[in-house]
Amino acid sequence: xxxxxxxxxxxxxxxxxxxxxxxxxxNVQSMDDIHELFKETIAEFMQGSLEAExxxxxxxxxxxxxxxxxxxxxxxxxxxxxxxxMGKVEIDVPRDxxxxxxxxxxxxxxxxxxxxxxxxxxxxxxxxxxxxxIEDHIRDIYGLEISDTTVSRITxxxxxxxxxxxxxxxxxxxxxVFLDAIHYHVRSxxxxxxxxxxxxxxxxxxxxxxxxxxxxxxxxxxxxxxxxLNSMRNRxxxxxLIACTDNLTGFSQAIEAVFPxxxxxxxxxxxxxxxxxxxxxxxxxxxxxxxxxxxxxxxEESAMSALDDFAAVWDSKYxxxxxxxxxxxxxxxxxxxxxxxxxxxxxxxxxxxxxxxxLKKVTKAKSVFPTDDSLFKMLYLAMKDxxxxxxxxxxxxxxxxxxxxxxxxxxxxx
Numbered sequence: 356x357x358x359x360x361x362x363x364x365x366x367x368x369x370x371x372x373x374x375x376x377x378x379x380x381x382n383v384q385s386m387d388d389i390h391e392l393f394k395e396t397i398a399e400f401m402q403g404s405l406e407a408e409x410x411x412x413x414x415x416x417x418x419x420x421x422x423x424x425x426x427x428x429x430x431x432x433x434x435x436x437x438x439x440x441m442g443k444v445e446i447d448v449p450r451d452x453x454x455x456x457x458x459x460x461x462x463x464x465x466x467x468x469x470x471x472x473x474x475x476x477x478x479x480x481x482x483x484x485x486x487x488x489i490e491d492h493i494r495d496i497y498g499l500e501i502s503d504t505t506v507s508r509i510t511x512x513x514x515x516x517x518x519x520x521x522x523x524x525x526x527x528x529x530x531x532v533f534l535d536a537i538h539y540h541v542r543s544x545x546x547x548x549x550x551x552x553x554x555x556x557x558x559x560x561x562x563x564x565x566x567x568x569x570x571x572x573x574x575x576x577x578x579x580x581x582x583x584l585n586s587m588r589n590r591x592x593x594x595x596l597i598a599c600t601d602n603l604t605g606f607s608q609a610i611e612a613v614f615p616x617x618x619x620x621x622x623x624x625x626x627x628x629x630x631x632x633x634x635x636x637x638x639x640x641x642x643x644x645x646x647x648x649x650x651x652x653x654x655e656e657s658a659m660s661a662l663d664d665f666a667a668v669w670d671s672k673y674x675x676x677x678x679x680x681x682x683x684x685x686x687x688x689x690x691x692x693x694x695x696x697x698x699x700x701x702x703x704x705x706x707x708x709x710x711x712x713x714l715k716k717v718t719k720a721k722s723v724f725p726t727d728d729s730l731f732k733m734l735y736l737a738m739k740d741x742x743x744x745x746x747x748x749x750x751x752x753x754x755x756x757x758x759x760x761x762x763x764x765x766x767x768x769x
Contacts, residue, residue, distance in 0.1 A: 390442070394439065394442060394444050397437075397439055397444050398437075398444045398445065398446050401437070401444075401446050401461060402446050402447060404461075405446075405448055405449055405458050405461060406449055408456075408458050408459065409429065409449045409451065409456055409458075412451070412455075412456055413425055413427055413428070413429070413451065417429065426453075427451050427452055427453045427455060428451065428452050429449060429450070429451060429452070430450045430451055430452040431449075431450055432447035432448060432449055432450060433447070433448050433450055434446075434447060434448075435447075435448045435461075435466070436466065437461075437466060438466060448461070476489060478740070488720075511728075511732065513732060513735060513736060514728060514731075514732055517731060517732060517735040520735065521568055521569070521570075522590065523590070524590055524591045525557075525567055525587060525590045525591045525592050526557075526559050526560075526591065526592070527591055527592065527593045527594070527768075528559075528560060528592070528593060528594045528595070528596070528766070528767070528768065529557040529558060529559055529560075529567075529592065529594075529595050529596070530558050530559065530560055530562075530596050530597065530755075530756075530759055531557070531558045531595075531596065531597045531598075531599060531700060531701060532555055532556070532557045532558075532567070532595045532597075532598050532599070533555070533556045533557075533598075533599045533600075533704050533706050533707035534553075534554070534555050534580065534583075534598060534599070534600045534606075534704075534707070535554055535600070535601060535704050535707045535708065535711060536551040536552060536553050536554065536575045537551070537552050537554065537711045537714060537715065538550065538551050538552070538574075538575075539552060539718070539721075539724060539730055540722065540723045540724070541571075541723065541724045541725075541726065541727060541730055542723060542724070542725050542726065547723055549574055550571055550572065550573065550574070550727065550730070551571075551572055551573065551574050551575040551579070552569055552570070552571050552572075552730070552734060553568075553569070553570040553571075553572060553575070553579060553580065553583050554566070554568075554569050554570075554707060554710070554711065555567040555568050555583065555587065556706060556707045556710060557595075558700075558706075558749075560756070560759075560767065560768075561748055561752075562748030562749045562752030562755070562756065563745070563747070563748045564706070564745050564749075565742070565745070566710070566738055566742060567587060567592075568583070568586065568587065569731065569734055569735070569738065570582075570583050570586070571727045571730055571731050575603060576603075576605075577603060577604065577605025577606050577608065577609045578605075578609075580603070580606055580609045580610075581609040581612060581613065584609060584610060584612075584613040584614065585613055587613075588613055588614075592614075594614065594616065594617075594766055595614050595617045596617065596618065596759060596762075596763050596766065597617065597618045597619075597620060597689070597701055598610050598614070598617050598618070598619050598620070599620045599621075599622060599701050599703075599704050599706075599707075600619065600620075600621060600622065600704070601621065601622050601625040601704065602621040602622070602625060602626060602629075602683050602686070602687075607619050607686055616766065618689050619686045619689060620686060620687075620689040620690055620701045620702060621683055621686040621687050622702075622703050622704040623650050623687065623702050623703055624703045624704070624705070624708075625704070626679070626680070626683070626687060627643070627646065627650075629679065630642075630646060630676045630679065630680075631643060633673070633675075634673060634676075638672070638673075642669060642673070642676075645661075645664070645665045645668060645669065646665060646676075648661040648664070648665070649661040649662045649665060649680070650687075650702070652691070654691055655688050655691035655692070658688060658691060659684075659688075662677065662680055662681070662684075665677055665680075666681075689701075690702040692762075693758060693762070694754075694758055696751050696754050696755050696758070697755050697758050697759070700749075700755065710741065713737070713741050714734060714737055714738070714741075717733070717737040717740075718733060718734070718737070721733070
């Protein structure tokens with residue numbers, strides 16, 4: 356009899372003795388032997404559990420005919436291969452003659468007890484692992500060979516759910532909606548073409564953030580954005596208080612056509628990037644310092660005065676910069692009428708650009724996608740993974756909501 360270890364119960368000691376006897380009887384010499392023993396143990400456990408379930412279902416044990424009180428009966432066994440974390444395991448699944456038996460421990464269509472391998476494949480795909488990397492990982496961990504076709508078939512299962520998500524009803528009003536696009540290369544009719552993925556992120560009246568949709572289309576255009584906005588309206592959006600965008604030509608007109616009451620704020624960071632694009636390096640620091648006086652001004656009047664001063668200094672060398680600010684002023688200056696908390700939220704599209712950066716990080720291993728669906732599938736899985744952490748609302752939402760009520764009270768439902 357084995358000596359009891361300190362703190363060990365009698366039951367634990369007895370179990371340890373049984374394990375030692377099992378290892379000795381099985382002539383275990385290596386970790387491979389332990390793996391095989393585990394597989395045999397899993398098979399025996401599953402087999403015994405299934406037999407016990409069928410006994411309970413029929414109300415009698417095998418050959419106990421005198422206690423049989425049912426027209427149903429056993430009907431032999433069928434072979435089933437289970438995928439487990441230790442590799443493949445063969446078991447014999449008991450059958451009943453009527454085909455009514457629905458085992459609970461191992462449902463009829465389940466072929467894996469390895470903590471749902473498909474979910475693991477979805478998770479790896481969502482984190483940007485390539486198909487070949489997923490194949491290698493499954494081979495290393497589970498000892499299973501799966502093809503790229505199998506990985507694609509498994510991940511394709513999310514497409515119906517992804518399309519349903521894309522068409523789900525939305526809320527009737529959003530405080531702020533951020534609109535932006537990212538670009539990918541996709542194969543189309545034997546050619547590689549550049550596609551835009553149009554993305555909308557909304558903040559609802561409770562201060563909670565959500566991805567409203569992702570649409571794969573041709574290169575970014577105001578016409579396609581109009582279609583995106585109409586899609587949102589068809590899904591239940593009646594009003595958007597503030598829309599934050601880049602300054603793509605025609606974007607404002609597209610928003611005004613679908614949501615005429617919406618205030619539009621062009622992204623200041625996009626405007627600054629465009630302003631600095633052709634500036635000589637030796638002028639850049641001083642020029643950007645003068646532009647900073649414009650977008651950090653305390654109010655619109657001070658900002659316009661700073662822009663006039665900027666033009667007086669820099670128009671002789673870079674006349675297009677001030678012209679762009681003047682031409683787009685109506686949508687660049689919207690944020691000046693709001694207090695600081697709301698200004699910080701809307702004057703850039705950082706909210707959506709941060710999300711886009713996370714998508715790009717996931718998809719960087721893919722230089723070209725074979726189809727639009729394969730691109731959308733990866734983005735959908737990545738989006739689900741990223742937004743798991745979007746559980747609460749902004750900490751400063753109380754003060755922001757109070758300001759929204761002041762400016763848009765007649766449009767905010769009670």
